[in-house]
Amino acid sequence: MHGKTTYVDRNDVAKALEVLKAGGIILYPTDTIWGIGCDATNPEAVEKVFALKGRDQAKSMILLLHNENQLASYVNDIPDVAYELIEVTDRPLTIIYSQSKNLPASTVAADGSVAIRVADHPFCQQLLQRFRKPIISTSANLSGQSSPANFSEIDVAIIEGVDYVVEFGQHDMKSQKPSMIMKLGSGGQFEFIRK
Secondary structure (H helix, E strand, O other), X not given: OOOOOXXXXXXXXXXXXXXXXXXXXXXXXXXXXXXXXOEOOOHHHHHHHHHHHOOOOOOOOEEEEOOHHHHHHHEOOOOHHHHHHHHHOOOOEEEEEOOXXXXXXXXXXXXXXXXXXXXXXXXXXXXHHHHOOOEEEEEOOOOOOOOOOOHHHOOHHHHHHOOEEOOOOOOOOOOOOOOEEEEEOOOOOEEEEEO
């Protein structure tokens, strides 16, 4: 975690965890922009996120994991270069893997690929570590609107539409950007989708 010593309220994590386990949706800070999240393995919860955003279900969403060791549970073929890229990147990096497994259809693209990021963020790390499953992370905006740079820019419809709003990071006014997105082929070839 690059030596981050930011205090995270255990109660805040516990409340978010409770909502995730109950199939609810949360509004939470990530290593990039604020996200709407849920249990990525729960199709009903994923459905709620699509409905809240008004998002086309053909557009898949990003999954967050606690560490790269979890990748093998959700990706069939992980090229060695994936681990190297995760290790050396100095910016949040979402990698699209060609063959997902153990995930509901609503979390993967039509071609079976899945977008995953190992989140390097104090709140996310604690939440993901305790939840032990992937969490959906999609930008905290209504479909068609621009992504919020910080909490103050999030539409009230989103805030009122989730089951829990995380306290951590609400007062951080620093502008955040979405992650880089890279598509990784089974042979290790890759292309940038978003830099």
